[in-house]
Amino acid sequence: MxxxxxxxxxxxxxxxxxxxxxxxxxxxxxxxxxxxxxxxxxxxxxxxxxxxxxxxxxxxxxxxxxxxxFEEGFAQILELTERALAEADAWAGLVFLLTRMAEVQAADFGLRDVMLSETYGRDRIAQMRDRIKPMMEQLVARAQEQGLLRADFRATDIMAVQLMISATVEFTHGVRDGGWRRYVPMLLDGLIARRDGVTELAEPELDDDDLHSAMQSWPRYRRGSAPVESRRQQDL
Structure with missing residues (x-):
C-alpha cells in the first residue's frame, strides 16, 4: 500500500x-x-x-x-484573573480584577465588545471562559470564607457586574476620562459583606452639561429612536 x-x-x-x-x-x-x-x-x-x-x-x-x-487581549484577561486569585486577601483580588477589567474595557472598546459578544470570536471566548470559570469560583469562595464578600454572590454574577461596569464605561466615554471610576466603588460597596462606612468617591459627579453630552454621544442613544422633540417636529 x-x-x-x-x-x-x-x-x-x-x-x-x-x-x-x-x-x-x-x-x-x-x-x-x-x-x-x-x-x-x-x-x-x-x-x-x-x-x-x-x-x-x-x-x-x-x-x-x-x-x-485579540489573542493577546485574551491572554491579558487570563493573566489578570490569575493575579487576582494569587492575592492573599481575596476581596482585594476581586476589587483588583473588576477595576483592571474596567480599565481594559475603557482602553479598548473592541476587546470589550469581543469579551461580551456571542457573535465574534465565539470559540476563543468559550475557551477563555472555560479556563477562567474555576478561578473565578475559587476567588469568590475564598472571599466569602474570609467574610468579606456577601454570601449570596456567585461567580456567575461577575459577568453581570462586568456588564454594569461596561455600560458606565461606554456612557462616560468621551465626556470625562475615568468618569466610570466614580461608579465602581458604589457597585463594590453593594458586594462587600461588612464595612465601617461607604467608600469615599475620588471621582466627582457628572454635572448637567456632562450628562447631556454623554447622552448625545452614547452609542445606544444614537442607535435608538429620534429624540422626542425631533419626532414631534416630524409629526407637525
Missing part, C-alpha cells in the same frame, strides 16, 4: 504580504479600540491606507480578523 503523501506545509507570506497583514492588524486594533466591533473592514482598510481587497486577501471576514487580533 502506498504511503499517503503528507499535506504540504503552508508557504510563508512574502515580505510585502506580511507587512500588509501587520498594517491591517495595527489599523484594526486602533479602529476597534475607538469604535468597537461596529467598524467595518472597509473602514479598517482606509485607516491602514490599503485597498479593501488587500484586507480580504489576508482576512476573508471580520471573524477571522478579530480572532487573530
Amino acid at each position: 502506498d504511503t499517503p503523501t503528507p499535506p504540504a506545509a503552508p508557504r510563508p507570506l512574502r515580505r510585502d504580504a506580511e507587512l500588509n497583514r501587520q498594517r491591517v492588524l495595527v489599523a484594526a486594533k486602533e479602529v476597534f479600540a475607538e469604535r468597537g466591533l461596529e467598524a467595518t473592514l472597509d473602514e479598517i482598510a482606509k485607516h491602514a491606507g490599503l485597498g479593501v481587497g488587500t484586507v480580504y486577501r489576508r482576512f476573508p471576514n471580520k471573524e477571522a480578523l478579530i480572532d487573530a487580533l
